Amino acid sequence: xxSLPLLFAAMVGLAPLAVLAAADAxxxxxxxxxxxxxxxxxxTCHGPEGAGLIGPNxxxxxxxxxxxxxxxxxxxxxxxxxxxMPAWESILNKEQISQVADHAFSLIGKNLPSGMVAAMGMTTxxxxxxxxxxxxxxxxxxxxxxxxxxxxLSHYHRGxxxxxxxxxxxxxxxxxxxxxxxxxxxxAVSFGDGLAYCFDATECxxxxxxxxxxxxxxxxxxxxxxxxxxxxxxxxxxxxxxAYVTHGAEPxxxxxxxxxxxxxxxxxxxxxxxxxxxxxxxxxxxxxxAPGAAPGVATCAITTSGAPKGLVYHFDPHISxxxxxxxxxxxxxxxxxxxxxxxxxxxxxxxxxx
Amino acid sequence: MTYRIIPAGFxxxxxxxxxxxxxxxxxxxxxxxxxxxxxxxxxIGGLGFTSEGELVVAMRRFGILMAKPTADPAxxxxxxxxxxxxxxxxxxxxxxxxxLIVSSMDELTRITDGDGDGIADSYxxxxxxxxxxGNYHETNTIAPDxxxxxxxxxxxxxxxxxVFTNTRGEFSAIGRRGRxxxxxxxxxxxxxxxxxxxxTPWAKGFRAPNGIAVGPDGKLWVTDNQGDWRGASPxxxxxxxxxxGHPSSLVWDPAFAASGKDPLNLPVAEIEGMxxxxxxxxxxxxxxxxxxxxxxxxxxxxxxxxxxxxxVGDVAGTRLLRVMLEEVDGVMQGACVQxxxxxxxxxxxxxxxxxxxxxxxxxxTVRGWGAxxxxxxxxxxxxxxxxxxxxxxxxxxxFSCSFTKPVDRxxxxxxxxxxxxxxHFGNTHNYGSPPLDTVxxxxxxxxxxxxxxxATVAVAGLEPGRIVQVDLDPRMKSADGATLEHPQLCYKINxxxx
Numbered sequence: 089x090x091s092l093p094l095l096f097a098a099m100v101g102l103a104p105l106a107v108l109a110a111a112d113a114x115x116x117x118x119x120x121x122x123x124x125x126x127x128x129x130x131x132t133c134h135g136p137e138g139a140g141l142i143g144p145n146x147x148x149x150x151x152x153x154x155x156x157x158x159x160x161x162x163x164x165x166x167x168x169x170x171x172x173m174p175a176w177e178s179i180l181n182k183e184q185i186s187q188v189a190d191h192a193f194s195l196i197g198k199n200l201p202s203g204m205v206a207a208m209g210m211t212t213x214x215x216x217x218x219x220x221x222x223x224x225x226x227x228x229x230x231x232x233x234x235x236x237x238x239x240x241l242s243h244y245h246r247g248x249x250x251x252x253x254x255x256x257x258x259x260x261x262x263x264x265x266x267x268x269x270x271x272x273x274x275x276a277v278s279f280g281d282g283l284a285y286c287f288d289a290t291e292c293x294x295x296x297x298x299x300x301x302x303x304x305x306x307x308x309x310x311x312x313x314x315x316x317x318x319x320x321x322x323x324x325x326x327x328x329x330x331a332y333v334t335h336g337a338e339p340x341x342x343x344x345x346x347x348x349x350x351x352x353x354x355x356x357x358x359x360x361x362x363x364x365x366x367x368x369x370x371x372x373x374x375x376x377x378a379p380g381a382a383p384g385v386a387t388c389a390i391t392t393s394g395a396p397k398g399l400v401y402h403f404d405p406h407i408s409x410x411x412x413x414x415x416x417x418x419x420x421x422x423x424x425x426x427x428x429x430x431x432x433x434x435x436x437x438x439x440x441x442x
Numbered sequence: 443m444t445y446r447i448i449p450a451g452f453x454x455x456x457x458x459x460x461x462x463x464x465x466x467x468x469x470x471x472x473x474x475x476x477x478x479x480x481x482x483x484x485x486i487g488g489l490g491f492t493s494e495g496e497l498v499v500a501m502r503r504f505g506i507l508m509a510k511p512t513a514d515p516a517x518x519x520x521x522x523x524x525x526x527x528x529x530x531x532x533x534x535x536x537x538x539x540x541x542l543i544v545s546s547m548d549e550l551t552r553i554t555d556g557d558g559d560g561i562a563d564s565y566x567x568x569x570x571x572x573x574x575x576g577n578y579h580e581t582n583t584i585a586p587d588x589x590x591x592x593x594x595x596x597x598x599x600x601x602x603x604x605v606f607t608n609t610r611g612e613f614s615a616i617g618r619r620g621r622x623x624x625x626x627x628x629x630x631x632x633x634x635x636x637x638x639x640x641x642t643p644w645a646k647g648f649r650a651p652n653g654i655a656v657g658p659d660g661k662l663w664v665t666d667n668q669g670d671w672r673g674a675s676p677x678x679x680x681x682x683x684x685x686x687g688h689p690s691s692l693v694w695d696p697a698f699a700a701s702g703k704d705p706l707n708l709p710v711a712e713i714e715g716m717x718x719x720x721x722x723x724x725x726x727x728x729x730x731x732x733x734x735x736x737x738x739x740x741x742x743x744x745x746x747x748x749x750x751x752x753x754v755g756d757v758a759g760t761r762l763l764r765v766m767l768e769e770v771d772g773v774m775q776g777a778c779v780q781x782x783x784x785x786x787x788x789x790x791x792x793x794x795x796x797x798x799x800x801x802x803x804x805x806x807t808v809r810g811w812g813a814x815x816x817x818x819x820x821x822x823x824x825x826x827x828x829x830x831x832x833x834x835x836x837x838x839x840x841f842s843c844s845f846t847k848p849v850d851r852x853x854x855x856x857x858x859x860x861x862x863x864x865x866h867f868g869n870t871h872n873y874g875s876p877p878l879d880t881v882x883x884x885x886x887x888x889x890x891x892x893x894x895x896x897a898t899v900a901v902a903g904l905e906p907g908r909i910v911q912v913d914l915d916p917r918m919k920s921a922d923g924a925t926l927e928h929p930q931l932c933y934k935i936n937x938x939x940x
Contacts (some may be wrong), residue, residue, distance in 0.1 A: 128560045129521045132479040132507070141481055174519035179510065213483050213503075217527070228529040230576060233608070244608035247575060247625070250618040253601055255670070258871030260619065270606040272574035273548055289570075290610050308578070309503065310814070321604070322578050353564035354551070400605070415749065 118359065122191030125184050127223075129176065130192075136223050138192065138201035143173065147198035155196065160189045177362050215306040216327075219278035221379060226355075226362050230308065231274030231286050232323050234296045234330060241271065243290050243350055266293040271295070275355075277362055278302040281427040283379035284328065284387055292350035292366035293334060294377060297437065299384040300328030331384030331439035338368070339404060343397040345369050371395045380436060388435040399430040410438045460516050470746065470828035473785030476803075476818040477516040482507065485816045486805030488534025488544060492607040493660055497794075498523070499805065499818060500531040500544055506553070506562070508539070511796065515820070524553060524562040524846075530809075533584035534792070535592070545584045545594065548610070550635060569640035572596055572633070573611020573626025573919045575618075577603045580629055583735065584660070585654045590637035593644070593680075595651035595664050598622040598630045598690055617693035620706045621670040621871065622649050630691025632664060632680055646695055647686035647717060652791070653735040653754065661774070665733035665754060668726055671713070673867025673875030675733045676720030677754070677765060679774040687717040687869055710870055721774040722765055722911055722934050723867060726874055729778060729932060731758035736765070741799030745825040747832055747846045753781060755790030755804055762790060762804065762821070766833050771937035777834045780928040782821050789815035796820075829924035834912070834931055838939045840886065840901035841912070848894030848921040859915040860885035860899055864908040883910065909934050 119127070127136060133143035144152060153163040164185050167175035178186060219225030233241070247267040251260035273289040285297040304325040338348055347369035355362045364375045376389045392399065401423040403411060414436075415429035425433060478484050481504070488500035496508045497518075505525040509518035523542075533545035540555040542562075549570035553562045574580065577599030584592045599605065601621050605613070611626040618625040632645040640830070649672050653665035662680040666672060671688040678686050685692070689705035692698040698705070724730035743749045752765035761783045767776035789806030796803065799823040804856040808815045832844045853859050862885060865877035886900030904910065916930040 124559050124561070127522070129519070132481060132520045132522055135481075141479060174512070174517060176519070179519055213481055223525070225525070225527070227527040228546065229527070230529075230606070241608045245611060245613045245626075247605040247607050247609040247613050248615055248618070250605075250615065250625075253620055255601065255621045255871070255873060265604055267607045268576060268604045270576055271608045272576050272606055274612045352567060352570070354564065356565070357561075357563045366749070 115403070120187070120191060121184075122187035122189070122194075125180065125188040126128075126191045129180065130188065133173075136220075137200055137343045138195040138198075145200070146192055147195045147200040149197055157189055157193050158190050161185060164189055164192070186382075215304060215309045215311060216302070217278070217305060218302045220280040220333045221282060222360070224361055225278045225302070227276045227278075227303065228289075229274050229276060229303075229305070229324060230270050230272060230322050231288075231295075232326060233271055234286075234326065234333050234335060235267055236295055240293070240334055241288075241291060242293070242337065244271065253391075268321050268323060270321075273352075275362070275364070276303060276324075277377070279379045282383050283331075284326075285377050287364055287377070287388060289352040290350070291338075292352050292368065292373070293338065294332075294363075294375075294388065296333040297331045297377075297384065297439075298326055299331055299385045302327060311350060329384065332386065332407070332437050335402075335406040336404040339402045340368060341402065342369060342371055342395055342402040343400060345371070357418065362402065368387075371399075380438070382438075384439045389432070390435065391432045392430045395430045396427055398427045399425045401425065401435075408440050410440055412436050412438075449874065462522060468824070468826045469784075470824055470826045471782050471784075472818050472822045472824050473782065474515040474822070475787070476484065476511075476518060476820060478507070478518075478818070479520060482520075483816055484805075484818055485807040485809055486608065486792055486818060487531035487807065488535030489803055489805045489818075490534050490542070491794060491797055492536055492539040494539055495797050496539060497796075497803065498534065498536050498542065500534045500542070502530050502807065502809065503527060506531075506542065506544075508646065511801075513818075513910070521560060523555070523560065526562070528565075530581065532581045533594075535584065535586050537851065543568070543586075543592070544624070545582055545592075547580060547582070548591065550584065550639070558572070567639075569635045569639040570610075570627040571643050573609060575599050575609050575613070575625045575629075576606025577625070579603060579622070580626075580649070581650075583652060583654050585656050588656060588660070592635045592636055593654055593656065593662055594633045595648065595654040596628050596631050596633065597652065598624050599652045602655070609823070614693045616704060616706075617690055620690055621873070622688065622690060624690040624693055627694050629694075630688055631694065632662075643694070644682055645680050645684050645686060646690060646691045647684075647688050649688040652757065655736040655738065655752075657738055657752075658740055663721075663736050663752070665736055667732050668851065668874045670871050670873055671869050673869045674723040674725050675730055677722040677724070677733065677736065677752075677778075678718070679721045679869065681718065684718040685716045688711060689713055689931075706871075710868075714869065717869075717938055719907070720934060721767065721936070722776050722778050723932065724763065724778050725867075725877070725909070725911075725932055728930060729780065730754070730756045730761070730763050733763065734757055735793050737793040737802075741795060744796065744799035744823065745802060747827055747830075748781075753793060753802065754778075755793055757789055757791055757808060758785045759790075760788050762786065762793075762802075766835075767836055770836055771940050773937045775836070775934050775936040777931045777933035779831060779931045784929070786819060786821075787815045787817050802811045807854070828927050829920040830927055831914070831929075831931060832841040832935055834909070836904075836933065836939055837898060840899050841910075841933070842896060842898045845894070845920070849897065850889065850917075850919050850921055851890045851894050852912075853915070853918045854890045854894070854897050855888050856915075856917070857885040857888060857899075859918045860888070861913040861915065862901055862910060864903065864905070866889075866912050867907050877909075904935060904938060906935050906937055 138146040165177040249264045252263040275287045278284045308322040351367045369396045403421040415433035416425040485502040490498040506523040509520045528546040537542040548618040554564045579600035582596045634642045650667040668675040692705040754763040762781045764781035787809040792805040806817040862883035867879040868875040890897040912931045
């Protein structure tokens with residue numbers, strides 16, 4: 089396999105960005121049943137958009153096995169001997185085949201550039217993974233702090249420098265090894281060029297957002313198709329323009345409760361978008377972070393349960409972003425959310441040029 | 443347009459298979475490389491099968507794929523169950539096609555497909571009670587406990603990497619010291635996690651325990667990797683509260699911490715006195731460089747003549763190992779021997795049997811420990827029985843061996859066909875150990891069964907704490923002229939037969 093990734097790496101520079109930007113701007117629509125079947129079974133070979141990967145591009149008008157809907161149903165059902173196309177009738181039922189045939193038929197004529205070129209530079213085959221608005225990518229990994237301080241990372245412990253150790257002698261020797269600046273519990277999500285964010289599962293908090301790229305994983309995954317870590321620092325590099333960086337202690341206050349200890353409990357996918365789930369003390373939260381109207385803008389749709397006295401949100405004046413809320417009463421830097429408001433509210437974070 | 447990409451390594455593998463087999467010999471185990479879509483780098487951290495017969499492959503850099511295996515290794519109908527990249531998936535349990543348990547660097551996660559559309563939609567944290575220092579080396583692996591919970595083996599960090607300014611879990615400055623270190627909780631421990639996610643530290647003293655399995659009799663087994671305080675890679679029978687020799691983990695043992703001692707400065711003799719010895723040791727080089735997941739052959743013979751035995755992968759070698767265990771005087775011990783040594787790539791990290799038992803899948807990744815070898819291969823028993831030592835057992839006066847086919851009785855009865863030696867490995871701060879105090883042993887009286895399927899050999903000078911290496915001479919062929927495929931065995935004596 090070694091020759092392939094090199095080829096794909098060489099293609100990174102050729103990725104047609106216009107296509108990806110268009111995908112980023114597309115609104116999130118409920119997928120058709122055929123699209124769901126396609127993403128599940130077909131996208132690994134034909135690409136998420138049908139533009140082809142190891143399997144052919146389905147969006148052009150070159151028909152290898154017939155271009156009528158009937159032909160498509162037959163090709164899907166029976167497969168193509170010697171071409172790696174399985175006979176899906178042993179795996180999918182008739183309704184699913186019909187649905188996915190509808191979807192494939194709808195792709196004809198879109199004439200998307202070859203997915204092989206478009207996708208390889210942006211997949212996890214390279215150290216430059218990337219999602220899109222249609223298919224966000226979630227990556228749990230070590231992450232950089234982007235300068236957030238100890239007051240943000242208050243539930244982490246502090247890693248300290250250690251004496252240098254000589255494996256040959258079996259003893260400490262002169263000098264010390266400094267800790268690397270990073271957090272261990274990052275959940276990084278890419279919506280393409282429009283938005284990426286880093287939520288921290290130890291703090292249960294959105295640490296920062298950015299736009300115009302995602303992550304360079306070379307230090308952790310290795311170069312090219314990787315396998316070998318590159319050096320002793322595994323912190324990915326944020327690619328693009330940082331939009332928002334949190335600051336200060338936990339901004340949420342729970343009236344009547346001093347316990348805001350974070351417990352990350354998991355996440356669910358809502359049409360491919362992560363819905364983060366956690367508790368602060370006894371209050372259960374969900375948070376769905378999504379791209380806003382412009383690059384770098386994030387909307388954070390938050391629900392809570394178990395906050396009978398509502399919530400108070402303290403805006404930190406050090407943050408270079410405009411944060412607004414669709415609910416509650418704002419008085420200067422304090423936003424008061426009644427119990428009803430706190431049940432479901434949305435924060436919109438708009439970066440302000442620094 | 444259409445094209446088909448055949449992995450460049452594929453024809454090479456076929457060539458290697460052809461070259462590795464003696465001319466004219468029918469192969470007993472056929473090795474194939476499974477193709478993935480080009481969007482997938484298969485750094486495999488977990489393998490499993492659903493009850494419907496779909497293979498589940500959990501990867502570090504893609505997510506989780508499923509496919510019903512096809513006869514053509516290049517035509518698996520892969521579907522993406524999850525495209526989320528969890529933090530270095532290290533272990534997998536398949537509950538059903540809609541529910542998987544995955545261990546990653548940071549947590550044990552229940553992944554479910556609630557609406558049954560074939561795509562995971564819920565990732566719930568079961569447990570994250572161990573720390574994360576930020577070091578790349580702190581991998582783990584899991585085995586279901588049979589009661590809805592799990593056993594987890596948690597590796598230490600490596601001095602080839604640092605720690606972060608922000609660690610999840612308490613940071614221990616004493617634990618941070620040394621070659622492989624335990625700067626945050628439960629690195630170098632085996633833990634139990636119950637069905638509700640309650641985490642209980644169970645045993646300590648591990649370095650890089652990259653394999654864990656529960657045997658058919660309920661015994662818990664863990665492999666560990668050669669390095670500091672590991673003269674050779676061991677296989678341990680795990681017992682509650684026992685200490686298995688790597689001192690860094692002791693910083694998280696309250697009783698040890700109360701003693702005020704520095705684990706790294708314990709005298710070697712004191713550590714030796716505390717440790718539970720390995721049941722089996724895999725000498726580096728000719729046997730195994732980096733043992734990984736153990737799996738018991740419970741196929742009832744569908745995978746060949748070694749039913750009931752343990753098979754272990756080698757991450758740093760292009761091979762699988764076979765382990766023959768027995769209980770002697772209440773203690774587990776036994777022997778290792780190479781098993782499949784042709785056609786395999788390195789990185790043999792996770793193993794799973796196909797539902798029909800005839801095929802063993804080996805998920806491969808080297809993930810920074812050596813030259814990349816990210817792949818999935820399968821090993822299928824062809825029905826042709828290989829000529830091998832089937833079992834070896836300790837007797838009061840030596841060993842008894844059984845063979846998979848009748849042995850040439852004349853050769854087997856010749857003491858010069860049995861080359862024997864004993865040695866041990868030192869466990870110090872040094873990385874690994876050469877064989878120490880090697881002594882040649884002599885084969886005494888040999889009795890070969892009339893059917894040629896077994897033999898006993900008397901050996902004087904056996905002693906506990908020693909590995910007996912048996913090198914069978916190439917003259918020791920089967921009665922029908924087959925060469926012994928793997929003639930080197932290493933039996934670890936913990937106890938002599940009472």
